[in-house]
Amino acid sequence: MADALLDVDGLDVVYDIRDATGRAVRRLHALSDISLVLERGEAIGVVGESGSGKSTLARTIVGLVTPTKGHIRIDGKELPNRRGSAARHGIQMIFQDHTATLNPFQTVGRILDEVIALWRPGMAKQQRRQQAVSLLGKVGLDAEALERHPHAFSGGQRQRISIARALATEPRLLICDEPTSALDVSIQAQILDLFADLKREGYALLFISHNLAVVNRIAERIIVMQGGRIVEQGDTSATIRTPSHPYTRKLVASAPRLSDRGTLLASVQARSDNPEEQEKTR
Ligand SMILES: Nc1ncnc2c1ncn2[C@@H]1O[C@H](COP(=O)(O)OP(=O)(O)OP(=O)(O)O)[C@@H](O)[C@H]1O
Ligand SMILES: [Mg+2]
Structure with a gap:
């Protein structure tokens, strides 16, 4: 069997909890x-209560947290636990707080250009601009966005810009x-549509969410x-329909508000009945 895109094996992370003086x-x-x-082009959703370790898992895979035990392999090869090595191996992370990751003093054009220039050192300026326009197109924004600063966009548009920037390094796996x-x-809903499109284009996703309905869709x-x-x-x-662990059962029972429940279950039903519907189900 070919090596999986991402293979996480026996990972442990232990944090030192420190007091005000920095003593553990x-x-x-x-x-x-x-x-x-995680196979190529596949999407896995990660759910769990607050503090269950979802972000720690994401941060460990991209090298922001050092594991105490275990292996992270990409294409069957051990991923060095260093900042930046995940990106070089085709993994990008998209954070919840996109405002913190976009420099407010730079135009969107400059933000994208910096990453493209770093990634493709040989690329001419004009080509980089074309590449930036094409990345914006992927996330549903037009070229006019290049001249504007992040604060001139809505929260959803800023999230799109940070996704475009993540795509600039030509990743195969997006950790969201x-x-x-x-x-x-x-x-x-629009951003979820965008992730569904990216998945159809062949990007693999590790998608962290509190929301079971969101995971079901992606x-x-x-x-x-x-x-x-x-x-x-x-x-x-199948897991949503017949959860086996008591915690998953609790999650299924409580996650969607009552008014959403029919939609969630209907969409589960549509996905399981008709594979083509899986693509369309929102
Ligand atoms: N840098 C850190 N130092 C010490 N403890 C940490 C650190 N980061 C996270 N923790 C602890 O590790 C546990 C897992 O945290 P993590 O952020 O991974 O949870 P999560 O599932 O992402 O939660 P949420 O849904 O609230 O985002 C929590 O108990 C948290 O307090
Ligand atoms: Mg978290």
């Missing part, structure tokens, strides 16, 4: 024995940590975390 007072086991495999939770519902497989462990994983629709 206790240790917190944030991830315990996490293993998962609650990428829509700061947005209002209608903008959330990801064919789901991982449920609790207390730093994976307590259940499998096909998303």
Whole structure:
């Protein structure tokens, strides 16, 4: 069998909890024995209560947190745990707080150009501009955005810009940590459509969310975390229909508001009945 795009094997992360003076007072086991495999072009959703270790998992994969144990392999090769090495191996992370990652003093053109120039050192200026326009097109923004600063955009548009910037490094895997939770519902839906499009284009996604309905829409497989462990994983629709772990059952029962529940279950049903519907189901 060909090597998986991402293979996480037996990952442990322990944080030192420090007091005000910086002295380590206790240790917190944030991830315990996490293993998962993500194939090319596949989307896996990661759900779990606050503090269950979802962001720690994402940050460890991209090298922002050093694991105490375990392996992270890309295409079967061990990924060095260093900042920047994930990007070089085709992994990009999209953060929830996109405002913190876009320099307010630069135009969008400059923000994109810096990444493109770093990524493709030989590329001429005019070509880089074309590349920036094409990236904006992918996220549904037009060339006019190049001349404007981040503050001149709405929250949803800024999230699109940060996605365009992530795409500038030509990643194969996007790790998205609650990428829509700061947005209002209608903008959330647009950004989710964008992720669905990116998935159709062949990007693999590791999609972290509190929201089961969101994961159901984006990801064919789901991982449920609790207390730093994976307590259940499998096909998303099947897991939502017949959750086996008590925590997953609780999540299914409580996640969608009652008014959303019919939609969620109807969409699960449509996905399981008709594979073509899976593409269209929102
Ligand atoms: N840098 C850190 N130092 C110490 N403890 C940390 C650090 N980052 C996270 N933690 C702790 O690790 C645990 C897992 O945190 P993490 O941010 O991964 O959870 P999460 O599932 O992403 O939660 P949320 O849904 O609220 O974003 C929590 O108990 C958190 O307090
Ligand atoms: Mg988090």
